[in-house]
Amino acid sequence: MKKFLAIVLTLALCLGLCSLASAETYKIGILAPAVTHGWVAGVAYQAEQRCKELADTVEYKLYTSNNAEEMTTQLDDLKTWGAQAIVAFPQWEGMEVPIQAAIDEGIYVVNFDIAINAEGVYMVTGDNEGMGIAGAKYIVDTIGTEGTVVALPVPTSGSVSELRMKGFTETMAEIAPNVKIIEYATEFSREAGLKDMADILTANPQIDAVFSLDDETSMGALQAIEDAGRTDIKVITGGGGCQEYFNIIAANENINVCSALYSPLMVKDAVDEAVALLKGETVDPVKVIPTTIVDRSNVDQYLDPENTVY
Numbered sequence: 001m002k003k004f005l006a007i008v009l010t011l012a013l014c015l016g017l018c019s020l021a022s023a024e025t026y027k028i029g030i031l032a033p034a035v036t037h038g039w040v041a042g043v044a045y046q047a048e049q050r051c052k053e054l055a056d057t058v059e060y061k062l063y064t065s066n067n068a069e070e071m072t073t074q075l076d077d078l079k080t081w082g083a084q085a086i087v088a089f090p091q092w093e094g095m096e097v098p099i100q101a102a103i104d105e106g107i108y109v110v111n112f113d114i115a116i117n118a119e120g121v122y123m124v125t126g127d128n129e130g131m132g133i134a135g136a137k138y139i140v141d142t143i144g145t146e147g148t149v150v151a152l153p154v155p156t157s158g159s160v161s162e163l164r165m166k167g168f169t170e171t172m173a174e175i176a177p178n179v180k181i182i183e184y185a186t187e188f189s190r191e192a193g194l195k196d197m198a199d200i201l202t203a204n205p206q207i208d209a210v211f212s213l214d215d216e217t218s219m220g221a222l223q224a225i226e227d228a229g230r231t232d233i234k235v236i237t238g239g240g241g242c243q244e245y246f247n248i249i250a251a252n253e254n255i256n257v258c259s260a261l262y263s264p265l266m267v268k269d270a271v272d273e274a275v276a277l278l279k280g281e282t283v284d285p286v287k288v289i290p291t292t293i294v295d296r297s298n299v300d301q302y303l304d305p306e307n308t309v310y
Contacts, residue, residue: 029087031078031089032044039215039242040089067094088116095116103121110123125288126288129164135168137175143234149172149179189216197220201228201230239260240310246302
């Protein structure tokens with residue numbers, strides 16, 4: 001009897017070890033732009049963090065690039081490595097053909113944030129139009145249906161700016177048609193926000209609110225407002241999920257500072273979607289993550305002292 005039990009236990013142990021040994025590991029490549037903006041750095045950081053969290057099932061390689069040509073070379077490297085799925089964050093035109101080629105070769109491609117014209121591509125993105133809608137409502141809730149609002153579109157960001165401005169302008173026209181909107185093109189950077197807001201303040205003696213599309217632009221704009229000693233501005237929006245900006249939201253008592261959350265954390269969903277596809281699970285071709293307004297009433301929920309990247 002003891003001998004029989006010993007054999008059974010040995011067989012069970014062997015089966016358990018074989019099961020562990022056969023647990024499948026998936027090769028996933030991450031393609032991200034080189035850091036031109038804190039948010040972009042946050043995307044690469046969060047993608048790598050998620051791959052590390054999934055270390056039992058994911059083997060990964062992460063590349064950053066400065067242009068479409070460099071990203072295409074890196075895509076070829078990932079194919080040679082044996083990538084079964086790729087999470088791509090292309091910020092330039094010219095990636096359509098190489099991404100389509102990867103899909104045609106049987107590699108799953110999950111595009112993050114920016115739409116790309118390739119058949120069979122999956123996509124995970126935030127709700128850019130929803131950010132504009134939420135920003136408009138927050139401003140009207142703060143200043144009412146009269147006044148002057150400066151909007152800071154970023155034409156170089158393509159559909160990101162177009163959709164955020166579309167949500168904002170259409171919602172303002174619906175809920176506060178008497179509000180005067182002044183548009184001033186800027187960039188997604190603190191330096192541009194500072195410079196352009198300084199010019200705006202000089203040209204406009206009365207401003208009630210600022211619709212900014214980006215946290216870093218907003219930080220520059222807030223510096224310009226403080227430098228000018230202006231007290232007429234009651235609210236400024238933002239967009240992204242920057243920890244430094246969250247701290248400003250918590251500390252600023254003079255202006256209602258808020259951010260329409262468009263967090264780099266969303267890229268973790270893109271990695272999860274790649275894993276799900278490799279496991280044979282069904283996923284939606286497009287996943288849109290709703291936006292959330294962060295202001296002093298709830299910012300404590302989003303502060304992360306360990307995040308020193310963005």
